[in-house]
Amino acid sequence: MVVEGFMVGLHKSPYHGFSVEFSQHRSYQQGDPIKDIDWKVYARRERFYIKQYEEETNLICNIVVDVSKSMDYKHDASITKLEYSNILAASLIYLMLHQQDSVGLTLYSDKIESYMNPKSSRVYLNTLLKSLANVKPSNQTRTSECLKSVVDKIKRKGLVIIISDFFDDPESVLSALKKFHYKKNEVIVFQVLDPVEKSFAFSNDAVFVDSETKEEITSQPYQIQKAYQQSMEDFLNKIKNECLRFGIEYNLIDTNTPFDKALFSYFKKRSRLN
Template identity: 50%
Template sequence: MSENARKYLDPKVVSRLSNLELIARLVVEGFIVGLHKSPYHGFSVEFSEHRQYSPGDETRYIDWKVYGRTNRYFIKQFEEETNLRAYIILDASRSMAYSSGDNITKFEYACYLAGALSYLMMMQRDAVGLVIYDEGIRKFLPPRSVRSYLDVILHELENAKPENKTNTAKSLHLIAERIKRRGLIILLSDLLDDQDEVISAFKHFKHKKNEIIVFQILDPLERNFNFNVDALFKDMETSEKMMTQSLYIQRDYRRALNEFIKRYRFECLNNGMIMRLWIQAHRLMLRFLDI
């Protein structure tokens, strides 16, 4: 396994994520979710491997050249052409570089999640692509189902850095226009941008018949605002600074953030999308929260 895979495929993360029934409801008009192995051998795009013939296997897939060399029957297996095409869309704007205490950054957390989801879907023979954005599209890898493609995705995750300002809505509209075939959209972002415009971009994907899962990723301190002293805050994207009396605004902050999150959840639910809040936890112990 490559260094990229070792970094972003922590076994604890993968085993925890494998229990999530991410896309069980997405069976629509042949739109398979990939939670089981595709039965459609023969409609293949790339040869995968041989396996020994078993009674009941179709004889047309016997590799006679191998039989001539070994005097044993082997069946050709292929990478199936899958109905599920997933795009993992990763927010790489500067706000994703935030972390509190000894937590990892929101961006690192999103990369671990992206790597684990890519691995799981490829093991299910689904086609996975990766899109990285900030003010616009930074990287666009179209979906593929061959397992060697996983290291390409992990390499991009390893080298991506959260550097520029955010324009989530603009980026999502651009991505929606580039996607020509309907698929599964998995967005990993803190969603800290103009909410009306971001929701409009979500609807753009739905208009083009895509299914959408939104993971909003926040730092624990962003979520709870547990500051007990006056603090100077600096916007990570504009460098604007503001001194606050934290204890006095704590209740208002939490109320405003709760309303912000609830509106995303309402709009997603109302438009047939899945929205979940992920709080990046200490030492990558993932918590799956409903709000």
């Protein structure tokens, strides 16, 4: 499993500076309940230890996943952007419910496809995972409108994790993201792309088909590669810089990115929230 492999991989050698006088703590081992991790110790030591006596404070989290047609893309990657996003979301859901946090799930395209309120019951895991497994990419993207709807649905502040390619008007998207910030939520953004969407590394003449509008453009990629790359860089930097300016944790990942790298961003945020 992605989650267990990630946790064990971080702890191949013991941390020598941790005093044995802390008898209520011990190093995390495979199979330990994730809910017993002491996140305050992790924030200081950057290693995971099990809290044996003190109960962890619960977190409320809403995970928001873009399931529009643009997410159903892959070039040479083994999985689509949506498949990658679903695995990431499922891993996060597993982690949260097993540490007794409350987690909800929203799926959207050009509208809210489903909204599931945060709950902390472990039996909720199958319900959320089934929702992810059954989703079919559809419709065009209306990220900004859908995110604004999600803001209105969230009744209690907490952590919001948004997973999308953000292929929408950047000004509108950023305006929606800022609303989460203004409502005192902590926000993590995962912008998920296929590697070729960044590199535009096509070698032959090609017909490009918009996955949402079906519009076609015939082009010689090498003639427009530099212009495309610059435009994409400007787009990504705009999203990133504005997120950072408002305290939103931004992560640009592609479908070849190891899942542990994406999960580590969540762990860093989780440790700071304790």
